Amino acid sequence: MLFQMPLDPDLALRQAAITRVLELREAYGDFVHRDVLREGFFFQGERVPFSSFQKGIHRAQLMRGPAALSLFTTPPKEGKPPPYADDVDEERGLIVYHYRAGRVDQADNRALSAAHELRTPLIYFKGVSPSRYFPIAPVFVAENDPAERAVLLQIGIPLVDVQPGGPVSPVDARSYALRTVRARLHQQRFRQDVLRAYQHRCTICALRERELVQAAHIVADPSPEGIAAVVNGLALCAIHHLAYDRNLLGIDPAGGVHIAQRLRDEHDGPMLREGLQGFHGAVISKPRLVIEHPDPDRLAVRFAAFEAAA
16 A cells, blocks of 8 residues: 555645745845744735744644644844754755754644654744844755754755655755755845944945845955955945946945946936935945955955946
């Protein structure tokens, strides 16, 4: 007789949750604020929370089956390590997730074991900074080790791996998905370091609205000089970041701001006049620590590209 994987009565709810959380990840540039995630998603006319964000393992009240819906890791506090050492098992390409403190057989940990038995898709919220999470979905509990009080999570491919039984996508596709996750988390560390150095203010216009200030590379990541370090970064508001990336705005090695001639010649309302043209000839603000100032050599490389484009 053929072995049949147990049915998951909450599969449709899981699929709705995964679809919605990936939409939020796209809308918010990978890292979603806890308040947005707490709003949850709607399933059959009812609002369902993604997680309580108080307990690491979450099973929604609306669910009929025993398996968890999501897991989360608490974001690290500034200057302190995270409370759980969740990381990547390099050899096997899996995410290590630790049980909740307490008895192995308590309700939350049983929900994690049930997810392993069903091999059903989950959402993993990786805490990256205070109140911000990187949603990874779908993930599956590939191995459960109660003795080590940990499980190994395998990343699946959205739209493909959304059924019980574990991922069905090719191994190389899942390896690529894991590498992508690691790269995005690496960029988040760069973002945090740059914004901290610039006190969350745009280096050109001094805007301090955190949702609109971004970390920009001076020299792009793929370049040999494109290291993910503060000296290769600038804190820029969204409009100045986009203008910098498109070579419509340049910053010379001394920190002088240059607006492309064609923009300076245009007449197109107050945003262009005050948001871009008005900063031609200004000088950027630099971090308080000299060792975190933008590298003049990298600024020179990038400014040469701006001049060539202009």
